[in-house]
Amino acid sequence: MPDAAMEQNSAYKRLEARFRQIALYGEVASVLHWDAATMMPTEGASPRGEQLSELRVLGHRALTDPVMEDLFSAAEQEDLESWQRANLREMRRDHRFATALPDDLVAAISNATSTCEHVWRDARAKSDFAVVSDKLSIVIDLTQESAQAYGQALDLDPYDALLESYAPGVRxxxxxxxxxxxxxxxxxxxxxxxxxxxxxxxxxxxxxxxxxxxxxxxxxxxxxxxxxxxxxxxxxxxxxxxxxxxxxxxxxxxxxxxxxxxxxxxxxxxxxxxxxxxxxxxxxxxxxxxxxxxxxxxxxxxxxxxxxxxxxxxxxxxxxxxxxxxxxxxxxxxxxxxxxxxxxxxxxxxxxxxxxxxxxxxxxxxxxxxxxxxxxxxxxxxxxxxxxxxxxxxxxxxxxxxxxxxxxxxxxxxxxxxxxxxxxxxxxxxxxxxxxxxxxxxxxxxxxxxxxxxxxxxxxxxxxxxxxxxxxxxxxxxxxxxxxxxxxxxxxxxxxxxxxx
Known part of the structure; x- marks a missing residue:
């Protein structure tokens, strides 16, 4: 097999292709979030929540595919330059977070936060916390569940695991x-x-x-x-x-x-x-x-x-x-x-x-x-x-x-x-x-x-x-x-x- 073809089929290059796909899901989701905050009609909140949830699940499935572990192991043995090595390190970090949560929890969090955010806008306008407290309670319960899962996967305190997702290395x-x-x-x-x-x-x-x-x-x-x-x-x-x-x-x-x-x-x-x-x-x-x-x-x-x-x-x-x-x-x-x-x-x-x-x-x-x-x-x-x-x-x-x-x-x-x-x-x-x-x-x-x-x-x-x-x-x-x-x-x-x- 020619060198170029072998390189393109290497484990590392297959990982790059997979993470490009995941990034594209994220880009689409960012535009949908922007639209929801700027111009989406009120009645679009429910279908928008479903759309975002589906995108999040697709990205999660791509990242947690069982083949990923084999690709990581093989890529570690390949001759990579320094930026590729750093990319592989960051890929593994994303993978560790993703594999901590099952698909159904990812979908539940996405749906709950989309719903809660929409209700929050109404509660804020009315200046009444009671309007959104039930929805926030659901978000907190799911966040507790995800924090526990992240903590176990990363060997961290649950709150430290949440911090890690936003501020790597901070405790x-x-x-x-x-x-x-x-x-x-x-x-x-x-x-x-x-x-x-x-x-x-x-x-x-x-x-x-x-x-x-x-x-x-x-x-x-x-x-x-x-x-x-x-x-x-x-x-x-x-x-x-x-x-x-x-x-x-x-x-x-x-x-x-x-x-x-x-x-x-x-x-x-x-x-x-x-x-x-x-x-x-x-x-x-x-x-x-x-x-x-x-x-x-x-x-x-x-x-x-x-x-x-x-x-x-x-x-x-x-x-x-x-x-x-x-x-x-x-x-x-x-x-x-x-x-x-x-x-x-x-x-x-x-x-x-x-x-x-x-x-x-x-x-x-x-x-x-x-x-x-x-x-x-x-x-x-x-x-x-x-x-x-x-x-x-x-x-x-x-x-x-x-x-x-x-x-x-x-x-x-x-x-x-x-x-x-x-x-x-x-x-x-x-x-x-x-x-x-x-x-x-x-x-x-x-x-x-x-x-x-x-x-x-x-x-x-x-x-x-x-x-x-x-x-x-x-x-x-x-x-x-x-x-x-x-x-x-x-x-x-x-x-x-x-x-x-």
């Missing part, structure tokens, strides 16, 4: 001391920041702006980050998100006339996610090694754009001019007032609108609640009260209703338990990456002052995006920054921006 024992330290750090730091703010009084708030004008500014800002509209689009949904695949990036934002900058910061955040996906190694498209390296790294990319770059004093000076140009003259867009507005720190109810000082408290609360929810130590009926009590203890705010309390996030209703910690770990990594990027290229701040993201995005592309999942997380972070992830850069960043700037 609850790693998170707890970091989060407890931040919860202890926050009160005094927050008091110092708010006292400093008070010396200058409240900034002027912007006037309401029609959504059509906001959309023009959103598109301008997305373009500034390098988002390519010929390979993506921006739509409206209740909860901003980014999805899609190479050549078809889908971003959604939500708009409020009385808060025109909320949509701007949301699109900058999602453009960070989209840039990561667009910058993944093209040669490894639809292969595990060509995918993003977990949600901690993914969140670091969105927060590198939104928080580290777009809320910097340099960039805000340029953004104030753009806001005035597109949205119309407004005293709120005077440069110093605008900077203070975008760097304003104030405890509030809503995670996605929180400043970067108080945001970790929102994540700490959710992390502290989801573990007893899954273990059964926190009865579901007690969730709203526990949530409200936690917000009072961490941020001193009184939650007025369920919509601004335990109904504000989609994650649990969509089955994403173990996801929330990645947000704050991602913020810490973004600060660590920013220090390394600025050290490597001192022109980044001056470029941002011109609205030019390209030096920053070039560095992130080289250091993070093009690496895909070739390295494991600690290796990638160490290569990019010179050390493993810790909170010191994040705390330095907060001190510089809010107490020294």
């Amino acid at each position: 609850a024992a790693d998170i707890d001391p970091v989060f407890n330290d931040y919860a202890a750090f926050l009160p005094d730091f927050l008091e110092a920041v708010t006292a400093r703010q008070a010396q200058k009084g409240l900034p002027v708030l912007p006037k309401p702006v029609p959504v059509a004008q906001q959309q023009k500014l959103v598109e301008r800002l997305a373009g500034a980050t390098g988002f390519r509209f010929e390979a993506g689009r921006i739509d409206v949904s209740a909860h901003p998100f980014s999805t899609g695949y190479r050549g078809d990036q889908r971003i959604t934002v939500s708009y409020r006339e009385n808060d025109p900058m909320a949509s701007v910061m949301a699109v900058l955040h999602e453009c960070g996610h989209a840039a990561y996906e667009a910058g993944l190694p093209a040669a490894w498209t639809r292969q595990p090694v060509g995918q993003a390296l977990g949600m901690v790294v993914h969140e670091s990319q969105s927060l590198s754009v939104e928080m580290q770059a777009s809320r910097s004093s340099e960039f805000l000076g340029w953004l104030a001019v753009q806001a005035s140009d597109v949205l119309g003259p407004d005293p709120a867009y005077a440069p110093e007032n605008f900077r203070r507005l975008q760097q304003w720190v104030q405890p509030d109810f809503i995670r996605v609108e929180a400043d970067e000082v108080t945001y970790p408290a929102h994540v700490i609360l959710r992390t502290r609640l989801e573990r007893p929810l899954l273990s059964g130590d926190l009865p579901l009926a007690d969730l709203p009260g526990a949530w409200n009590q936690g917000m009072k203890e961490l941020l001193g705010v009184d939650v007025p209703d369920d919509r601004r309390g335990c109904l504000q996030d989609i994650h649990w209703y969509d089955g994403a338990f173990g996801y929330f910690p990645t947000y704050t770990l991602g913020a810490m990594l973004a600060a660590q990456l920013a220090e390394a990027a600025h050290k490597a290229n001192s022109e980044i701040p001056q470029a941002l002052a011109r609205g030019d993201f390209s030096p920053l995005m070039q560095w992130l592309g080289d250091a993070i995006h093009t690496k895909g999942s070739y390295l494991e997380a600690d290796g990638l972070i160490t290569q990019a920054t010179g050390r493993t992830l810790d909170a010191t850069a994040f705390k330095r960043h907060l001190h510089r921006r809010y107490l020294e700037g």
Whole structure:
């Protein structure tokens, strides 16, 4: 047999073909999820749930086919180059997760989360947790079952197994001391920041702006980050998100006339996610090694754009001019007032609108609640009260209703338990990456002052995006920054921006 034909028929190449098929199922599912969030009619929820469930089962069956073990064993003996070896490692990781769950549980989870997510939208609109609690109970039961199965397959604690699916290598024992330290750090730091703010009084708030004008500014800002509209689009949904695949990036934002900058910061955040996906190694498209390296790294990319770059004093000076140009003259867009507005720190109810000082408290609360929810130590009926009590203890705010309390996030209703910690770990990594990027290229701040993201995005592309999942997380972070992830850069960043700037 000719060498080329033998290579194409090798166990490794057969695995590549199988994982390409699985990736295609995922791409189709991503578009169906996007459609459900943006334009699907209400009565489409049930058939859409069936469609997504079928796709998920097809992908699961392809990944758990009994022939896979033989292919893995044979591929291990083949002469593979380093990226292929890394791809095989990631294939095995995906396979271990998939084989932990039977097809019927995969289908049940998909159906339950699709139904629960749809009902959550109604419960959120009505601000009534009771509307969705029965559906969430089913999701929690199934998540408990899957966590146990994952834990047994991976030899991990059930919650650690859920973390592993979003943040490879991260364990609850790693998170707890970091989060407890931040919860202890926050009160005094927050008091110092708010006292400093008070010396200058409240900034002027912007006037309401029609959504059509906001959309023009959103598109301008997305373009500034390098988002390519010929390979993506921006739509409206209740909860901003980014999805899609190479050549078809889908971003959604939500708009409020009385808060025109909320949509701007949301699109900058999602453009960070989209840039990561667009910058993944093209040669490894639809292969595990060509995918993003977990949600901690993914969140670091969105927060590198939104928080580290777009809320910097340099960039805000340029953004104030753009806001005035597109949205119309407004005293709120005077440069110093605008900077203070975008760097304003104030405890509030809503995670996605929180400043970067108080945001970790929102994540700490959710992390502290989801573990007893899954273990059964926190009865579901007690969730709203526990949530409200936690917000009072961490941020001193009184939650007025369920919509601004335990109904504000989609994650649990969509089955994403173990996801929330990645947000704050991602913020810490973004600060660590920013220090390394600025050290490597001192022109980044001056470029941002011109609205030019390209030096920053070039560095992130080289250091993070093009690496895909070739390295494991600690290796990638160490290569990019010179050390493993810790909170010191994040705390330095907060001190510089809010107490020294």
